[in-house]
Structure formats: structure tokens, C-alpha cells
Amino acid sequence: MYQKMLVPVDLAHVEKLDKAIKTAVDLAKHYKAEISLLGVGTNTPSSVAHTPKEFEQKLQAFAEDLASKHGVSTKAVVHISHDPAVDLSKELVAKADELGADVIVMASHVPGIADHIFASHGGYVASHSDLSVFLVR
């Protein structure tokens, strides 16, 4: 049913991704889908990487690690954002279309009061993407 799964990953908070990654891997195995790991980085140095190139290498390593550990096929996709604090959700939706993904699996948190003012990324993607979205809470 699904061939190409998009999984946005935040390399700065890998520890929070466990459940989402497990879900993605299970689904990918079941449907024999390829996992595209999407990392959104910045041009300015961040806690993850000093340059976009280093960011790409780290994401690549993460993707390869996942592939060898779980026997799924993975791909690292880097997107460099000018202003990720604001544009991240929008760019995730656009990127999913651009890559021709057919399902998005992403980590999100349980909605709180703040999400009514500043929408959470997961909430935004679910309500703005045409694709099936699996929010892992």
C-alpha cells in the first residue's frame, strides 16, 4: 500500500524519536516501503553540525545505521531552511510532495494549550498535507 515513507528526524533530539522510528520501521517492513529520513538543518552552525555538509554526513550515518540495524532500505534527505523555527512545518509538507512520498510518519507531542497559539509541527503537517500522516505520540 505504501512505497515511500517520509520520516522527519530532529538530530538534536534523537532520543525522543525512538517510538516514531520503531513505528516507521515496522510499517516499512510490512509494506516493503523505503524510508526517507528528512533532516531539516540550517546554514548557520547548530548544536548538531557546524556546516550543512556535516549535517548531511550525520544524517547519512543515521540512515545507514538504521538500515543495517533493521534491514530496511533508507535514504537521507537534507533540507536547509532559512528559518526553521517558523518554516519547518510548511517545508515538511512541501518536501513530502516533492519527494513523491505516500505516507508521513512523525513524532509529535500530546497537544497542550500552547498548540492553540503556536501549532505543533505534527498538527500542522496532519492538517495541511494531502498524504496519510501517522503522528506518534
Next chain:
Amino acid sequence: MGSEADTGIESPDGAANPIDTEYEIGQDNIQAEIGPFGLDVHNPVFLISGLAIVAFVFLTLAFQESVGPMFNDLRGWLTSSLDWFFLSAANVFVVLCLFLIVSPLGRVRLGGADATPDYSYAGWFAMLFAAGMGIGLMFYGVSEPISHFTSSMGGIAVGEDGLRTDWAPLGAAAGDADAAFDLGMAATIFHWGLHPWAIYATVALALALFSFNKGLPLTIRSIFYPIFGERVWGWTGHLIDILAVFATLFGLATSLGFGAEQANAGLDYLFGISVSDTSKVFLIVGITGVALISVLAGLDAGVKRLSEINMILAALLLLFVVLVGPTMEIITGFFSSLLSYAQYLPALSNPVGREDANFSQGWTSFYWAWWISWSPFVGMFIARVSRGRTVREFITCVLIIPSLVCVLWMTAFGGTAVHMVTEGVTAIAEAGLPIKLFTMLDQLPLQAITSFIGIVLVIVFFVTSSDSGSLVIDTITAGGKVDAPVPQRVFWCTFEGLVAIALLLGGGLGSLQAMAVSTGFPFAIVLLMACYSIIQGLRTEPKAVGANSEATVSKD
């Protein structure tokens, strides 16, 4: 991103020579949940700068009688006693920038040898002006040439103590209208041309270099890595960053407060909206509100789009004045003013042995302190949008082209206004600073439309300053992270508006503005050190000639 290949992977950015430091960006940050909102701020910098700002506002409001004059005296003392220092420092920045254009170091590309520009020339250029001096051009474009022209015409006046009491630049030009015009234009261009842009370019270049090429966080302290080494991550660095936040916030808040007074005067002149505290507070709230919307829309959809709209409006207004005004006079004036600028530049920038103390201290030295105190903010914003340019491109576009645009602007608005004044339109000379532009536009056709565009420009320039300022302060107080939670930007933007309102209603705009300008002194020292850092940093970088070129990789 233009550099993305089909795979969606950013192309490698080629050779660069990063600094190897143990510091991990964000290691000193506190990530907390305040109520429902997430927070990611640098440990001492955020809290101390926030508290210091609140404390200064309270002190100023509570002890106006003593604190106000103290700040004003401090500013006055700095710009008059240390005028030689400010003038010399600014000359150093100009020389450094001009040197970098011609030197082989100019071939270094910001972001690595193969980096590609983040923004098109138009978007980049629009943002340079919106943050840098758009608002100043609106207010001083007409008034400053008139001031210098009038004082030059008045000639030299000597007081009883033997000191000059006139405000004319250099030796003035008593009674000679043509010479006074040339001198006035040269003096104005001097204050808005190479020197201010060299100040901005120096800070911006240093930040861009140490952030994009050396991998250090995008925050002011990173410039000092070559000088202080690992100590920049400690209190030395905290202090530099706190000072930058302090200068930026007070600079923005006080100019927002004064800007509201000026915009109010403009609205009163145009639409009869009464000048009162209520309308001013309304204006500040309005400007801050639009800035908030822009902050929430992000860098590309917010400040960049607004800057582009403003650049188009400003270009239309300029074109209108050139075409409808005395076209030939402006075109020839552009070249003759440029020539007078070149001719008077050595004398005007001479830091010692000046006889025109009122001019060199009251105007030039004050301006230099002012531009320098704004430089952390403007420089950091310019740096953030300049990745992918070579140093030579960068300096050409941040120094040479903006200076030429300023010459054109000053000739079109100021030059035209001076001619109008000499032809007997005294209303322009008599009008207050905020409405000088509008009284000048009155002399041209379609004044209802052009004045409206003028007031829109003034307000939108305030919005873009407030917006980009919030971005910069947020990045510094988040330890160089550009992806800190959005509520933090909202906080800084709102805070700036509140400080402006408090100072407007309670008094103290002037004294805290003097305080903000005074920070130009420590920053001038900081900038001089940055010149050393830039040369050091550039020398260790591999050079490139064009995007995706085979870089000459140095083997160290």
C-alpha cells in the same frame, strides 16, 4: 534552495577551514517549559540582559533628574573628548574594507569555497537597507543637506572664548552658495556613505566568516575567538553578548519611541491626526503588532518580503522625485556631489587638529558612535543573509553600492530641497525634522500620493527594524541558535515595544538613547579587534573564484 540536486541533498560546500573548538553550540542553554511554552535560551546572557534592561528602565524612570543628565553627559563627553578615536576607528574600517576588495583575501567565499548564495541580489540588498538605514534616509535625506548648506552659508562665527560657535563643516563657505552646496552635500554623504557602511560591513563580515566558515555559533562573541581563544565561551563572551543585546534593544526601543513622535508629526501634517501620547502609543502598538505578525511569518515570508516591498516603494519615490523634480540637475548633481565627496573626504575624515569642533564632534563623532552602537544588530542581520558570497562581492554590495545609493538619495531629496530653499521655499527649512520630507514633496505634483508612500515607508522601515532586531536579539540570547522556539522572538519584539511605551510616557527616551549611543565606545574597541580577527580568519581560508569551482585547498 537553489543548490539542491535532484536527490534533495545540499551539494557539498567545498573547502573551508573550521576552527576546532570543544564548545558545543547550545551547551550552556537552558531548555525549559515555562507554562505551556518551550524555551531554549543561553544561561547567563538571556537572563542578565533581560534584567539589566528592566533595571535601566526603572532607574531612568525613577531618578530622571539625576540619571538623565548623567547619560547625556556621558554621551557628550565620549563624542567630544574621544572624537579623534571615533574618527580614526571609522577610517580604519573603511581602509580595511577597501583593502579587502583588492586583496587576494577577497576571493574567500563565505560558507566554504563551493557555497551558493542563500538570497538573490534583490532580496539581499533589500534586507541590507531595511535593517541598516532605511529609516534614517527617510528622516535625514531632506534635512541634513539643508542643515549643512545653511550653516556653511552662514560662514565661520567665533565666540568670545575664541571657539567657533557655528556648526559648519571644515572652513565653511560664507556667502558662496555653490561652494556651500558642494560642501553641504559632501558632509552629508560623508555621514551616510562609506564610513557607516564600512562599520556595518566589518561586523557583518567578521560574524559571517566565523560562523559560516569557522563553524562558531552566530553570536557576537565568536568574532573574538582568535583573540581570547576558549575564553570567549566564558564570561568574556557573556559580557560581549550582553552588551550587544543591551545596545540593540535600547537602540531599537528609543528609536521606536522617537519614531512614533516623528510619525505622529507626519500624520498630523498629512491627515490632521492630533499629536498626543495616545496616538503615539497607538503607533508603537501598531508598529509592534505588524512586526509581531512579520516575526511569526518567519524570515522569508516576513522581514524579507516587507523589505522587498519597501525597496520597491522607495525606488518608486526616488524615481518620481528624479523624473518630476529637476531631472538634469539631479543627474549632474549626483556626479558633482560624488566629486565633492571625494575632494573633501580627506579633510572631513581627518581625526586630529580639527577647527570645526561643533561639526566634527557634534555631527561626525556622534554619527560614528551611533552607527557603531547599531552595528552588532545590523551586522549580525547582514551576516545571516550573506552566506555564499565571496568577500569581494560582499564588500562591494555592503559598502560600495549602498554608499552610491545613499549619494543618489541625498542628491535627489536633499539636493533638490536645498535648491528649493535657495529659490525661496523657506517652508522646508522652517519645518520640523519629521515633516521636512513632506514639505519638500508638497512642492512637487501628486503630493497626496507621494506623501502617503512616504509615511508608509517610514512605518514599514520601523517594522522591519523591529522585526530583524528581534531575530538578532533572540539569536544572541539563544547562544547562536537560529531555531529557538518562536515565543522567544515574540517576547523580545513585545518587550521592545513595552520599553518604548514606558520611556515615551515616563520620559527618558533621550537619556536612554544617549546611553545606547554611548555603547558605541566599547563597541568601537571591539570592532577594532574584529579587524584583526578578520584578517587572521581570512588568511587561514582557502580561496575560491566562483561557485562550485575547484578550490585551491590549503593543506593545513
